[in-house]
Amino acid sequence: MSELKTAKPHDAPLTGESEPHAHAVNLNSYIRLCAVVFVVVLCTTAAMIATSFAHIGAGNDWTLKVALILSIAVVNAFLVAGYLMHLLSEKKLVYTVLIFTVFFFIGLVGLTMWAMHDFPPGTASH
Amino acid sequence: MEIPYTINARPDTGLYNAKLGIWLFLASEVMLFGGLFSAYILLRVSQPPGGWPHGWLDVRLGTVNTLLLALSAITTLLAWAACKVREFGKFKFFHACTILLALTFLGIKSYEYHDKWIHYEIQLTNGKIADGHLLEKSADFDLAKKTGTVTLHGREVENHSELMDLRSPEAQSAKLDEMTIAAADIKKMENYGPRHNTFTAIYFTLTGLHALHIFGGTLVIFYLWGPGSKLYKTDPERFTNRIEVSGLFWHFVDLVWIFLFPVLYLT
Numbered sequence: 246m247s248e249l250k251t252a253k254p255h256d257a258p259l260t261g262e263s264e265p266h267a268h269a270v271n272l273n274s275y276i277r278l279c280a281v282v283f284v285v286v287l288c289t290t291a292a293m294i295a296t297s298f299a300h301i302g303a304g305n306d307w308t309l310k311v312a313l314i315l316s317i318a319v320v321n322a323f324l325v326a327g328y329l330m331h332l333l334s335e336k337k338l339v340y341t342v343l344i345f346t347v348f349f350f351i352g353l354v355g356l357t358m359w360a361m362h363d364f365p366p367g368t369a370s371h
Numbered sequence: 372m373e374i375p376y377t378i379n380a381r382p383d384t385g386l387y388n389a390k391l392g393i394w395l396f397l398a399s400e401v402m403l404f405g406g407l408f409s410a411y412i413l414l415r416v417s418q419p420p421g422g423w424p425h426g427w428l429d430v431r432l433g434t435v436n437t438l439l440l441a442l443s444a445i446t447t448l449l450a451w452a453a454c455k456v457r458e459f460g461k462f463k464f465f466h467a468c469t470i471l472l473a474l475t476f477l478g479i480k481s482y483e484y485h486d487k488w489i490h491y492e493i494q495l496t497n498g499k500i501a502d503g504h505l506l507e508k509s510a511d512f513d514l515a516k517k518t519g520t521v522t523l524h525g526r527e528v529e530n531h532s533e534l535m536d537l538r539s540p541e542a543q544s545a546k547l548d549e550m551t552i553a554a555a556d557i558k559k560m561e562n563y564g565p566r567h568n569t570f571t572a573i574y575f576t577l578t579g580l581h582a583l584h585i586f587g588g589t590l591v592i593f594y595l596w597g598p599g600s601k602l603y604k605t606d607p608e609r610f611t612n613r614i615e616v617s618g619l620f621w622h623f624v625d626l627v628w629i630f631l632f633p634v635l636y637l638t
Contacts, residue, residue: 271456272449272452272453272455272456272458272461275448275449275452276449279445279448279449282445283441283442283445286438286441287438287441290434290437290438290441290632293632293633293637294430294434294637296637297430297633297637297638298538307425307638310638311638314633314637314638315630315633315634317633318629318630318632318633321629322626322629322630325441325444325622325625325626325629326622326626329444329445329447329448329622329625330619330622330623336380336384336385336386337385338384338385338386338391339386339391339394342394342395342398343394343398345398346398346401346402349402350401350402350405353402353405353406353409354405354408354409354412357409357410357412357413358409358412358413358416361413361416361417
């Protein structure tokens with residue numbers, strides 16, 4: 246990261262590993278990969294819908310359903326991010342950026358949830 | 372002046388500059404949508420039992436839009452792969468597909484918005500509630516002056532809670548009729564727009580922001596498909612990198628929808 250700050254981009258030579266070599270491309274293999282990803286996305290979408298309309302848990306509990314549906318959505322998101330965005334084979338810096346993002350995202354959601362019942366004294370809770 | 376690192380990766384980052392730039396931008400986008408998702412969670416968890424609507428959105432339309440976006444993510448990737456192997460004709464085809472799929476998505480979203488806009492909840496002076504889609508307003512309809520009539524296609528319920536769960540057996544079996552209501556019988560009339568309740572507010576905010584991203588992404592993809600594709604003739608590798616960067620944005624927009632669909636339509 247410190248190298249990134251001190252580098253002089255305009256003086257630096259146009260060298261380095263070229264992206265064309267980072268992901269060797271064969272169009273037919275990509276078409277096959279995409280077909281597989283699309284079929285899995287179809288299946289996960291169907292699974293989410295089926296879970297949504299299924300009677301699950303005591304008294305058709307929405308909490309359990311939401312947890313299940315979001316778990317399936319995470320699988321779906323992993324497919325898109327991992328294969329379509331090439332996140333499974335990215336450079337270290339991209340992972341670093343994403344680790345920071347995940348950290349702050351968890352902080353954002355977590356702190357919001359934590360503060361949910363934090364009402365000032367003397368005010369109604371709801 | 373030549374702009375450095377538009378094709379080759381910088382030795383210190385291992386990425387060409389635009390790619391690092393788009394990942395940083397996407398990180399900021401995660402925080403933007405993260406804030407709104409946090410708001411959604413907060414609003415939903417704070418609701419009293421039975422206070423959060425279920426079944427207000429058409430799952431069929433949401434599913435079609437999910438598949439359209441998934442397909443468009445695939446055509447975007449294939450457009451990039453076609454550029455990589457220097458098959459410009461296939462690039463044009465795949466990106467044209469992406470544009471058409473994106474426009475179809477926006478068309479369906481517009482239809483859903485319109486459906487909510489003409490859907491009214493009318494509190495009547497007798498204490499009941501009329502709920503349904505507006506068919507007609509008489510020419511002299513004026514709620515303030517209490518003149519004229521409105522015609523809805525919907526149903527009448529005793530209290531508001533009956534409207535909250537449209538997946539309940541009672542709501543599913545309810546018979547929808549055409550109703551003509553005089554303005555004099557109306558206490559309050561409001562459509563299912565953003566100010567209707569907490570759910571519609573967060574629904575329009577989340578999907579509206581997402582639709583803006585789709586619109587912006589479509590404009591960029593259209594530019595790269597049309598006038599921007601001239602660059603392919605002079606500098607194909609740089610053009611391919613532009614396609615990759617725009618594709619990353621498009622995949623992110625798809626990722627957001629992957630969570631919006633279950634959160635808003637299925638739960």
